[in-house]
Amino acid sequence: MRLDESGRPQPTGEFETLTADSVVLALGQQTDCGFLRNASGVAFTADDLVIVDSNMMTGRPGVFAGGDMAPGQRSVTTAVGHGKKAARAIDAFLRNGKVKIPAKHPGVTFEQLNLPIYADAPPSVQSELSLEARLADGFAETTAGLSEAEARYEARRCLSCGNCFECDQCYAACPEHAIVKLGPGRRYLFDYALCTGCAVCFEQCPCHAIEMAPEPAATETSP
């Protein structure tokens, strides 16, 4: 084989014989998109993948595609991501709206957190087979993964950097009662009429989910 100008392998028709202990079968696979061929507006790439926009929608409004049939890495991770992204877009499409993707807040570093306490929570370690065991045991699983309890523990090690989880500490700390609780999942409202900018909420937010911003300059019409 040889690589063409786009870097893809092309057969040359030549054969060669190699000696091997074991052989792994790795064949190319293709998605059968034939049923979409007649759908008007749906377009395909050169290698038969369905073209989608940033909302995972095909050229035909209302038809969405993702996973192996859409361009991208052919991995489960990518497919799950496509599904999630498409679900949001479908929801917006049905509501006749647009997908609102909140602006990503800048990354939060450990120094920016205001942890109330610094208790140790060491990472879980997945047990691995020793080299000898691996050789002796052929196809046994080499890395054990986490048990459910371990996985839950591992998940709870997350410090929720930059993401509010409604611990109510800002609400409790505000000396001016300027923070209003909006109920579970709805977070808080900052009442700027009461806020003095003292930054107590900001300084104690354990995950740094609050930023201080300059007060907008008073407009001429304001009293």
Added chain:
Amino acid sequence: MTSAAPGKTTTIDGNTAAVHVAYRVNEVCAIYPITPSSTMAELADEWVSKNIRNIFGSVPVVQEMQSEGGAAGAVHGALQSGALTTTFSSSQGLLLMLPNMFKIAGELTSAVFHVAARSIATQALSIFGDHSDVMAIRSCGFAMLSSGSVQEAHDLALIAQMATLESRIPFVHFFDGFRTSHEVNKLTLLSDEEIRSLIRDDLVRAHRDRALTPERPFIRGTAHNPDTFFQAREASNPFYARTPQIVELAMNAFAKVVGRAYRLFEYDGAADADRVIVLIGSAAETARETAAFLNRADARENKLGVLQVRLYRPFSVAHFLAALPPSATSIAVLDRAKEPGAAGEPLYLDVLATLAQAFASGAIQKMPRVIGGRYGLSSKDFTPAMVKAVFEELAQAQPRNSFTIGINDDVSGSSLTFDPDFNIEADDVFHAVFYGLGADGTVGANKSTVKILADDPDRYAQGYFVYDSHKSGAQTVSHLRFGPHPIRSPYLISAARFVACHQFDFLDKTDVLKIAAPGAVFLLNCPHDADVAWDRLPRPVQQQIIDKGLRFFVIDASKVARDTGLGARINTVLQTCFFAISGVLPREEAISRIKQMIEKSYGGKGAGIVAQNFVAVDQTLAQLHQVAIPKQATSLLQRPPIVSKLAPDFVQRFTAEVMAGRGDELPVSALPVDGTFPSGTAAWEKRNIAEEVPVWETDLCIQCGQCAIVCPHSVIRARFYDSARLNDPATPAPENFKSAPVNARGYPDSRFTLQFYVEDCTGCGLCIEACPSQSPSAPGTRAINMAPKAPLLESERENIAFFEHLPVNDRALVDFANVRGIQFLEPLFEFSGACGGCGETPYLRLLSQLFGDRLQIANATGCSSIYGGNLPVTPWTKNSQGRGPAWSNSLFEDNAEFGLGFRLAADMHVGLAERLARELAPQIGASLVEEILAAPQIRESEIVTQRKRVAELIRRLQELGDQPQAKNLLSVVDHLVRRSIWLVGGDGWAYDIDYGGLDHVLSTGRDVNVLVLDTEVYSNTGGQASKATPLGAVAKFAAAGKRVARKDLALQAIAYGNVYVAQVAMGANPQQTLLAMREAEAWPGPSLILAYSHCIAHGFDLRYGMAQQNLAAASGYWPLFRFNPAMRKSGEAPFRLDSPRPTIPLKDYAYKELRYRSLASSRPEEAAELLTLAQAAVTEKYAQYEALASRDGSRFQPDARALGGENA
């Protein structure tokens, strides 16, 4: 106030008796509060506000001063300007007056100072009575006239005034603090006409004629040289020489008008007495009654007499010799004072010198044997038994000199033994003792009982009230006597015919029946039904009831009060019981008397209220049950031990005895020799004074720490820990132990527990009000809620024990910067006896949490020195490494200087340690030394690291063995960890008495931190106005409302430019308080924090104390700010206003408090005007601060310390 008709009797205390006269015969009073004399000054101020006139037809001028020194100065000036002038004082206060007293006497100035004599602070402070103070000032040239009873305090106040006007010698008129100043007794009041007739106008005019006036100028107060001073000092001798006779004549004139006769030396007893006791003050009454009893008992054996000294200075040898029976062969002179190292105490020396001179000159033929002894220091009860012991000692062949009586001195062997069961009380006197709680109205009801019964012309009454030193949950014991003759028994009752216990819980802690006479009546306020009451008594109580044959009555007073609409006023119910069953009056008459009293007290409030109280009386009688006494004690309940068996030896041996009420029995050897006591004893006193305590709802709690930071008693503790601890098979968690996951992300295995120390909780409710977390489903339910304690007590004890077994959180793992993190820091100030809901103690607890293990505190006298250092237990404690606040109280008037002294010594020893470390560097490691000397020590992590280095240094130094320099370095090595020095006190200290000292200390630029617990009044002495008292508020000494706005101490300190200054109010913004404390501590110069502290003196329910603080800030009355000189370095404005512009009018804050509201009801128009002015002052002040906040650093005084120089 009593209107005077001739011969009218009334029932008042000694202070009232004395000031009644002092007020009438003076024109100017310069005052300052000090226990136990404050009442005199308070009444004078109150009478001015009521326009009551003196005998000259004027309303006297009463001026509060900044200290007793100031009061004496003002007195001196007023006297020099011709006004009849007086003052009132005690103890330290009298000592502060001393320099002026020398002047006033040296200038032969007529004046009387009225003194409730009190102990002087030595190894410890004591507010109680003895003669240390008056004996300490005896050389100043004042005449000294002593009263021994309430009637005498009244009469001699006038005789002193008469004599001073005539003699020109100033007088101290003194009586025993508490024993006389606070004893309520029946007396015959001097009418204004009698007083008027005894004060000679010509002498008053002569006094005025000696005053300074530019019309007839002269110079007084010159400075002399060796050539003339001595002679001038002797020039006044004739005035002193004739004073005794003048006093005698005044007494005679008084007797002629009034009918009560007094002598300079009052002798009573056998005319041919061989044994005589000489003494001063109220103890003379006890001695006289005892001598009479013993003489009656055995007239052949006992020829005893008592000589009471009334005029102690000038000491009249002639009068003394004339009064002493010539038959006296053996004399004991008793002093209520101690002069360490002297050949004898003052009165003893005077008597001895008098007799020795008389013998040497031939005036007497035989020199009697004279011994001296000490008694009654700090109101130690002086009883007939002790008098008897002294008489018996006099009968010995070799009586002991310099003895003590009333204690067991097992160290020096000075004490005489006495028989505590000896009793001389007459059968026709009725004795009643009542145990109550400080706030339950028992004392008030008893005072009213005394007055009711003494109203009868043929009945006399006496009341004396003993308080313990706790400001919350204090036990009061009322001692009441009633009888057909004047009661002259100034000592506690030892065998009562009626004992009432108004709090059921006391049975577990106090032996209330020890005092019951056989066959006495015992009244118990009992929450249990009468038929089960017996079974609920501890077994020792049952046994006493049986052994003494007591008649036992119970009533559920709280229930009767509740059911009849009296609310919490159980005192009326219990007073009714007393009248009904004590037998002091026939029952029917007693009930009618109560109803008369009710009509008198409540008549003005309408017939409904009177009827309601009548119903209460009838209900009380219906609910009062006598309990049948079985033949044998059956109870399984034993009194719990006073302290836990785990308590340290000192607590078991000493503290527990004091707590059990057996402190009087402790021998001298049980006491520290120099006033040094171990830290952390409050933790062993489980007071259990709260009926309701907070209960934690784990699911609602957001773990914000707001409850823990406001808790005045440090009873809310938080810890986080590994959840495995809950299931440790070795120490499993109790069944009811509560915990919750940590309310933050990233703590998979951590649990959080909020533990309430319910036995130490006062139930103030501040935490409940601070809790921000409300239940979404049950309105009003928070994450902590009050619930009855009794059902929780047992399981909470187990929970606390388990909680204490959990490790204290590592300080290095806690975020100091936020309120939430603070809850995990161990308080090193805990369970103080401060009032429930105290506004001061949360600041001290916070201080101890932040810097406790390197904290050194100079504490001014005041509330904080009392709840901080009053026996039996003290709240300042230490951590598991044995470190904690080192605390000391010097005085009221010197605390700033005292604390600066800490700093000076620390600076010196830091320098010494650094020099020695450098010198030893080759031996102990240059790099370690360098690291230690260069270490930053601001953040906790830096302190922790430095501690490790210093520990290593100590280890290396110890390896050097006996090398002198190494040992020298070890002696100061503590200082290499930066010490946090705090000067703590109230506004009376900072704004008034030590203002000059504080100002000076701030001006030095030294690194001290000042915390002013600003209650805006003298809280400890009962709420007198200070310069922090706000405009328009009523306080004692400002009965008509304060007319000057609060002094801006903060601005004064800011003016220095290099002083960190913050004004904080925890209830308004705890985070700002926290920030200010940390910034102040970090600032390497002087720091001043003014901390708003709500107080019972403000007159509102302290449960809402923190909310009220918030209103103080919201109204702009108490803006929060920080002036941080360090900000200049970063180019920011150093003055930062932390609270917003006022959002509510001042009235919405102020009128929630009685101190403001009461003026509005008594003087509505003035109050309205004052409020308008106060509002204007607040608005203007806030504007000033706003202007300051806009200034950059260059607009404040520069900090020149960086340039080096004397203080660098």
